[in-house]
Structure formats: C-alpha cells, structure tokens
Amino acid sequence: MVEVELRGVWKRFGDFVAVKNVNLRFPDGKFSSILGPSGSGKTTLLYLIAGIYKPSRGEILFDGEDVSQLPPNKRNVGLVFQNYALYPHMTVYENIAFPLTIKGLPRGEIEERVHSVARMLHIDELLDRYPHQISGGQQQRVALARALVKEPALLLLDEPLSNLDALVRLEIRGELKRLQRRLGITTIYVTHDQSEALAMADLIAVIHRGEIQQVGSPEDVYRRPRNLFVAGFIGMPPANLVKATVTRAPAPCVVIAGGGEYCPGEPLASKLEALGLEAVVVAFRPEDVVLGEHPMEDYVSLEAEVYVVETLGRENLVTLRLPDGQAVKAITSPLLNPRPGDKMYVNVEPSKILLYDPETELNIEAIEAAPAARPVSLAEASERRRAAQEED
Amino acid sequence: MPRPRLPAPALFLSLAAFLVLVFYIVPLILTLWASLTPVRNWNVAQLRQFVGAENYKRLFHLIRFDPDVSTVVKTTIVFVAGTLAVNVLGGLLLALAAFIIEERASLGFRLLWFLPRMTPVAVFGLLWYYFFYPQGTLNAILLRLHLISHPVNWGQDVLPWGPWSIIIFVNGLVGVSYGMIIFYSAFKAIPKDIYRAALVDGARLRDLVFRIMLPLTRWHLIFVTVWQLLSLLTTYAHLFVLVEWGVVEKWHGMTWALYVFETAFGSAVNDQALASAAATLLVVVGIGLGLLTLRLMGFERELGAVRGEL
Numbered sequence A: 001m002v003e004v005e006l007r008g009v010w011k012r013f014g015d016f017v018a019v020k021n022v023n024l025r026f027p028d029g030k031f032s033s034i035l036g037p038s039g040s041g042k043t044t045l046l047y048l049i050a051g052i053y054k055p056s057r058g059e060i061l062f063d064g065e066d067v068s069q070l071p072p073n074k075r076n077v078g079l080v081f082q083n084y085a086l087y088p089h090m091t092v093y094e095n096i097a098f099p100l101t102i103k104g105l106p107r108g109e110i111e112e113r114v115h116s117v118a119r120m121l122h123i124d125e126l127l128d129r130y131p132h133q134i135s136g137g138q139q140q141r142v143a144l145a146r147a148l149v150k151e152p153a154l155l156l157l158d159e160p161l162s163n164l165d166a167l168v169r170l171e172i173r174g175e176l177k178r179l180q181r182r183l184g185i186t187t188i189y190v191t192h193d194q195s196e197a198l199a200m201a202d203l204i205a206v207i208h209r210g211e212i213q214q215v216g217s218p219e220d221v222y223r224r225p226r227n228l229f230v231a232g233f234i235g236m237p238p239a240n241l242v243k244a245t246v247t248r249a250p251a252p253c254v255v256i257a258g259g260g261e262y263c264p265g266e267p268l269a270s271k272l273e274a275l276g277l278e279a280v281v282v283a284f285r286p287e288d289v290v291l292g293e294h295p296m297e298d299y300v301s302l303e304a305e306v307y308v309v310e311t312l313g314r315e316n317l318v319t320l321r322l323p324d325g326q327a328v329k330a331i332t333s334p335l336l337n338p339r340p341g342d343k344m345y346v347n348v349e350p351s352k353i354l355l356y357d358p359e360t361e362l363n364i365e366a367i368e369a370a371p372a373a374r375p376v377s378l379a380e381a382s383e384r385r386r387a388a389q390e391e392d
Numbered sequence B: 001m002p003r004p005r006l007p008a009p010a011l012f013l014s015l016a017a018f019l020v021l022v023f024y025i026v027p028l029i030l031t032l033w034a035s036l037t038p039v040r041n042w043n044v045a046q047l048r049q050f051v052g053a054e055n056y057k058r059l060f061h062l063i064r065f066d067p068d069v070s071t072v073v074k075t076t077i078v079f080v081a082g083t084l085a086v087n088v089l090g091g092l093l094l095a096l097a098a099f100i101i102e103e104r105a106s107l108g109f110r111l112l113w114f115l116p117r118m119t120p121v122a123v124f125g126l127l128w129y130y131f132f133y134p135q136g137t138l139n140a141i142l143l144r145l146h147l148i149s150h151p152v153n154w155g156q157d158v159l160p161w162g163p164w165s166i167i168i169f170v171n172g173l174v175g176v177s178y179g180m181i182i183f184y185s186a187f188k189a190i191p192k193d194i195y196r197a198a199l200v201d202g203a204r205l206r207d208l209v210f211r212i213m214l215p216l217t218r219w220h221l222i223f224v225t226v227w228q229l230l231s232l233l234t235t236y237a238h239l240f241v242l243v244e245w246g247v248v249e250k251w252h253g254m255t256w257a258l259y260v261f262e263t264a265f266g267s268a269v270n271d272q273a274l275a276s277a278a279a280t281l282l283v284v285v286g287i288g289l290g291l292l293t294l295r296l297m298g299f300e301r302e303l304g305a306v307r308g309e310l
Helices: A042-050 A092-101 A107-120 A136-148 A166-183 A194-200 A218-223 A228-233 A268-275 A378-391 B007-034 B044-048 B054-065 B067-100 B103-118 B121-132 B137-144 B161-189 B192-200 B205-216 B218-234 B237-244 B256-265 B272-296 B299-304
Strands: A004-013 A016-026 A031-035 A057-062 A077-080 A154-158 A186-191 A203-208 A211-216 A240-248 A252-256 A260-262 A279-284 A289-292 A300-311 A316-321 A327-332 A343-348 A354-356
Touching (some): A004 A042, A016 A203, A016 A211, A042 A077, A042 A186, A077 B192, A092 A107, A092 A136, A107 A136, A136 A154, A136 A166, A166 A194, A186 A194, A203 A218, A203 A228, A211 A218, A211 A228, A228 A240, A228 A354, A240 A327, A260 A300, A289 A327, B007 B272, B054 B067, B054 B272, B067 B161, B067 B205, B103 B161, B121 B161, B161 B218, B192 B205, B205 B218, B218 B256, B218 B272, B237 B256, B256 B272
Parallel strands (some): A031 A203, A077 A154
Antiparallel strands (some): A203 A211, A240 A252, A240 A279, A279 A354, A289 A343, A300 A316, A300 A343
16 A cells, blocks of 8 residues: 655644654554544644645655645545544435545446445445434444545544444444455554554554654553653553652662662663662553552552542552552452552552653653763763773 | 413514514505505605506506616616626635635735725715716726727717626625625635545545535525625615716616616606505515525525534
8 A cells, every 4th residue: 555654744833833843654554543632733643644734844755755745635545534524415425426526437436436335334225315314423434435435545534433432432443443454554543542542553653742752562652651641641541650769779779659669670770870860750550550458579569548449340440649649540350449548558560660760751761871961072982982892 | 391471582572573663564565555646746645545556557558668667677687687696606706715815815805895885885986987987097098008099988878788887897896795705704614624525535626616615505605696686676876876977877777776766756756656666566576586586596495404514
C-alpha cells in the first residue's frame, strides 16, 4: 500500500502552534495509532496527512514522495470523521458512491463496487435509507464504506468509535482490526482512548501539546513509558507517580515515603549517579502492586493507609495514602476488601519500578549516560577520549 | 403534560396580532371595499356607494385596450422576472465568492454589496440618474471608447429594453445583498467536516457547489426566491424616483405597484377606486404566484421529510 513519513512537520494557526516538529514513520500495511488527550493536535496531524491542512513547515512523504502540497483528492486517502460527516441529503447508496460518482466511473462499476463494500460491512440492507434514518453504528459503517469504496492506499480514522455506545464500540473495534488485516491497508487511527490504541494498533505514537512523546509498540508504550506524561496517561488507571529522594551510601538508592527503599542495579545505578539527581519520580502500575498486611521480601514495600475502595466487579481499585500524603492506587482481587483507615503494605517488584527525572520528566533508563544538557568543554572531551583509549 | 391555558399564549400573540390587524387586515378590507365604490379625488362620501365590479371591468378594459397600461403589465412581468433572476442567481454567486475568499476580505466584500441597501432611496436614485442621463457617466465612457458617436438617452429612447435594463439593474443592485447574506450564512452553516469529507472524496469546486452546497441550502433558495418575488411585486420606491426624474420612460419604468400608487396619489388622476381594484388584483396575483413557486420548488417535500440532523 503506502508508507507515510512526516519530516519536521509544524502546523501553526495564527500564534497557536498545533503541531510541533513531528518526525514519524507509519509503516506500510500496518495499523498505527496517534494517541493523545483532546486538544493535543492529533486530529490536526491526521488532517495534515489527509491534505486538508498544509504543513507550515516540514514534509509529508508517501512512499518517499513529497505530497505536502498536494490537495486531498490527489492523495488517494480514505478518511472517516469522528461525526462521520455523511451527506445528509444523499441516501446511503449515494453517500458511498459519491467518491466514484465524481470520478465519473461508469454506472455499472459504481454499482458493483458500492454493493461489494456494503456487503463486506453488512450494510447492504440500508442502501435506500438516509443517514438520519439509521443508527450511529450503521452511520459509522457507511462512513467507513465511503472511505473504502475508492480503494485508498491509506485509511485515516479520526476517533471513529467515540460516538458509539460501549457494546457497539467493542464489536466494531474487533471488526475494524480484522478488516485492516484482511485488506492490508496502511491505517492511521486517531484516538484519545488508550484502550483502543493498545488493543488495535501495531504502533502507537503518543502526542501531547503538539509534540510526539513516544513512538513504539503497545507493549513499549505501556511497559516503558518514555516520560512522565506517557506514564500518567496510559493505563486504566495510569501509573502511580510518587516523588522520592536519592541517597548515596554507598550505592545510589531511592527512598520513598512509607519506608520504601529501592536500590536499582546496573546500568540504572550508574545513570542515576551520572545524572547527580537529588530527587526522582518513581512510577509503577496499579496492577503491579501486591497489597498485603505485611511487607514482602525482595519487594519494595511502602506502608500506607487505605483511603477509598472502589468495587469494579472483576477487581477492586484501592486508593491509599503514603505517610507524606501522596496517593497510590492498587488493583487487587475482589476478595481483598480492606476498610478505609486500615494500614496496608504496597509491595512492588523492583523490576516493575521505573524512575523519572523530575526536571526533564524523562525516563532515566532512556536518558543517554552523559547528561546531555551539560555542555562539554573541549578540554573535557579530549580528556575523555584519552581515558577511553587507555581502557582499550 | 397539561396544555397551557389560553390567556398566556394569547397575551404573547396579542401585540403581533394587533399590528397585523391594524396594518394589514384592515387596509386590505378597506382596499377591497374601496374597489367596489366609485371613490375619486378623496371624496370619501362616495365610499358609501356601491358599483359592484365596475372598477374591475374598467381595469381589465384598460389592460386590454390602453397601450400604456398593457405596457405596465409587460414591464411588471419583465421587471419581476429579470430582477428576481439577478437577485437569486447574483446572490448565490456573491455568496459563493464571499465564502471562497479569505474571511477578512469577505467581510469588506459583503459590506460593499450592502451599500445600495443602506443608501437612502433618493441618494441611490440620484447616483444612477447621473450615471444614465444623456450627459451622464455611461455615455461619457461609451463616447470615449468610441462605441457611440453621440449621447444616447438610454432610458427614454431605447424602448423597451433601455428602461427595462435600467430598472432591473438598479433594483438588482439593491436586492442582491439579501440573497447573498442568506446564502452565505447557509453555506457557513454546513458543517466543516462535510466540506472536508467531500474534498477527501475527490470533489472539485464544481462538485462542492452542485452536489453539496446547493442541495443542502435548497430551503434557503426557496425562501429567498419567494420572498424576493413578493417584494419585487410590491416595490416601487426606486422606480418612482427613476420615473419621476425622467431617467426612464414613464410607462416602461412603471410596474403594477407604481401604477397603483400613481393612480391613487399621482398628480394626474387620483382615481382611488381604480387603484384599489388594481391593488386587490396585485394581492391576488402575488398570493397565486407565491403558492405556485412554493409548489414548483417542492416546499411541501422539504417540510415533509426532515433530512439531516435536527
């Protein structure tokens, strides 16, 4: 199909910068997702790819060819809008046929293609109706059919499920993914719903305030958030973020309120050392917490007081307070039902703990060993080079 | 839910009902009444005498045999049809232009076209008087371009299309902003995503206009057409000025509404009975044409089936 690449793409609306220096590659035939909260610039990014907006700076390439200045109708993309944007004065048939009609294809071919895509999406019974006569889920399928009927090289979806009720959403979510696999069409899916992105996408690009925060597989984004924003955005509920101090006697250790101490192994320890941080933010997922009445061996254990227990059916969500007042959430079995005010231990396996620099908000693991922010003098640089050579 | 009691709605309606009664229903009845009497020269005592359909007989006789009155009928038909076309099609074109050009420029553009409507009738009439009269701007330009060899009195001598063109032109300029503003806001009211979807689907400007914008603003088109039709049937202010100042020849610049005015209040005749009959005829024709237009443009179909989101 087509590989989409964005190189240094900016988009300004007056003084407002909607998209800031975005460099991204959406692989050919894959299902990629642009994930971000509302107002993060994700729809703008999608419209840039569709050609509805032109970038203020930078290039957009389809299979290596610069399409930045091409209008939407020259890009061979299908786009499904959040509100579907069906033409209210046309029947379902006319809506789906619209891209083919204005191309001036012969009537017989239009009919054949409309019927075939309508059959695929199970809307062949609805062709004579008007958009206002069908349900939201059906409108969604019609919008998808209209995008697919022209056999685009690239399918763009702008929050296509957000206007549907929960059950229909789950159903269409599965269908969409199967459909994408079957057609092998490069798909970019914009959503604010991380569960959709995690469930469907091969590749997730997290965007916030117009800037790409992290690009990676769902696993990457979930397990190794590159910065505090991603850690605090992904997950239901998102990761716990707890402020902690760093001690150095003799190895660097992180001291967390509630009596927790975490002494990371290499290479994290030396990175921590090299950065010379006094404080860090500790992140761990609520589902990685083992809540118990006692501290557990080989775990980092924090003493905390139960604040509130939410019964979610399959599990309980317990919010606790550390002695210094910071809140921590834990997902537990529904059988464990502590009462507010109970003293409990929040036990976390050290391997599940991530450390972030509170200044740059970056995952310390992801920071290059030498602190990039500090300029290195020429003398220092030659010193280092000599030291490196001597080691060899 | 219990139905609201009568007094509250009646109270709200009463002011409007009062105004309609005093300024529309009562004059209508008076006109109808007067058309059945021999009233002339403001001799109101004659309002008590009845002559039956005598005035209507006179009126149809005049239409058939008086060349001036039959010219008025022709002028009315040409004027209404021509100006209506200018107002509706011109309004559409201007609205499209205002919609396509950049927002900031668009405001000035729309204001510019509103000037004729905001200018007092006499001032606007004077402007075109200076433009069209034999020693006016138009002839000066044409002479300079050597398109004519001597000044032409377009409104008086080039019959019938000289005066007809002038009255259509002047009234078209006044009326075109109305359609423009309605169509422009209608185009603006179509959700942006509909335009975007059409663009992504491959639509060019032509497709956008004919397949998306016009079908979705059909209701506005019907409204503007009928509204302007009825306005044009009854308008006479600009025509009065043009005729009075001799910009256009009297009978080729006079529509039925102005004929009613001239017959009732003009310097020569003051035949209120005949004018009343002519006015009544105008109301009947107006209602008929209005209903016909609504039927032709599928008004009931529009009302019957709601399409799109409410």
